[in-house]
Amino acid sequence: MIIRLRYMIYRRRENSVERLDQAYLNDIVRKAMTGSSNSFAELYAACAERFYIYLRHLSDDRETVWELMQSSVVMILKGIPSLQNPELFLPWALRQCLRCAMERADTEDEEMIRLLSLPLSESQMAVMKYRQNMSNSLIADLLNVSRSMVKRYLKSADRHLGISAGKRSTVSVTDSIPFVHTEKADPVRLLQTLSHAFDICGWKANTVPMEALSSYAVYRKERFSLQKRITVGAGILFLALPMLFILPEYDVSSVDLGSRGLPVYTISVKSFLPVRRVTARIRSHSLPVYEADAKIFTVEPIRNADMTIEVELINRQNTHTVYPVTAVDAKGPVLSESRTENGEVILYVKDEGIGVNYRGVYARDISGTIIKPLRYDSETGEIVFEYPQISSDVYIPDHIGNTLHIAFTLKQRSR
DSSP states (O other): OHHHHHHHHHHHHHTTSOOOOHHHHHHHHHHHHTTOHHHHHHHHHHHHHHHHHHHHHHOSOHHHHHHHHHHHHHHHHHHGGGOSOGGGHHHHHHHHHHHHHHHHHTOOOHHHHHHHTSOHHHHHHHIIIIISOOOHHHHHHHHTOOHHHHHHHHHHHHHHHTOOGGGOOOOOTTOOOSOOOOOOOOHHHHHHHHHHHHHHHTOOOOSSOHHHHSOTHHHHTOOSOHHHHHHHHHHHHHHOGGGGGOOOOEEEEEEEOSSSOOEEEEEEEOOSSOEEEEEEEETTEEEOEEEEETTEEEEOOSSSSEEEEEEEETTSOEEEEEEEOOOSOOOOOEEEEEEEETTEEEEEEEOSSSOBOGGGOEEEETTOOEEOOSEEETTTTEEEEEOOSSOEEEEEEBTTSOEEEEEEOOOOOOO
């Protein structure tokens, strides 16, 4: 009976991690990849609790967890501009947490090396399951996926390794106990951790207050507590029943920020009734909407297409309008000149839109090895690579994700 009660309490704690909308998460990851401090702060606010819970399973000492939290956020901040797939952000970010813990514990073995060699999602789930004794439910919560997906990836990992899951070792990476309380992280220390990470990495501090970013309920438009909803609903029903049928009125205007290459649409709601929610989407892809002031909202689309904006009042009456987005920079950098000199390949690129993201430039040879440039000059547009020995592909992105792809088939240098 005691064991059953303990299990139920643990399960309740596991399920305390809030489910995130994947489309919303992908959007803020893409913006954080461009170097936006506000977008990274919003991403951190949405995911920091997951990082803390994961690290809490790696160590039973709270101060050690906070030290690992700090080094993990710094590693994530440094690596996010070169992240290849925004949809893999959570397994990639938890992998950075794992690496920090492994470096601190100075432990690595043959089985761990084999697990880390798998594709990222399979690898991370396998480590969490077989080396850290996490349940499928907790893995699903931390990675923001379904439990059926966890089972599917674990089976795929076993198939790739040719080892039965039931025969695996369950020794924790840092020798922590399998059962760890998943208490909430201290919000003050979470904010301090983000601030220190920005300082260490040389990023500007976020200008949007964390109070406006720290609640995922802002995105879901849960703007009122149950008590306020009951009070307002009762007032509308019994004192002003006609208000239930008032439709929202609003204006939409756009401002081109120029240097960022992204238009910002401002939505000004004219209704005297409270606004329940404002949403924006391009096709089925949701866009983050921010409340800049009372009944004034902003949205920043990242691609050219028809954008649908919908405004819903507290009386649940809503209207939507479609706006064509055409001002987004949709062109990647352009190669203006290239040459070889002194054992180096020298490229000159330019971008008339948002600008080249030099920190995200890399090359990949036919063996899959990633090669970073020897140097670059953002003033002249010069990018220099070491002369490769085999054919390579060079990828040069701008700050919004448009990428110039250059394929080199190089001849053997004459001696």
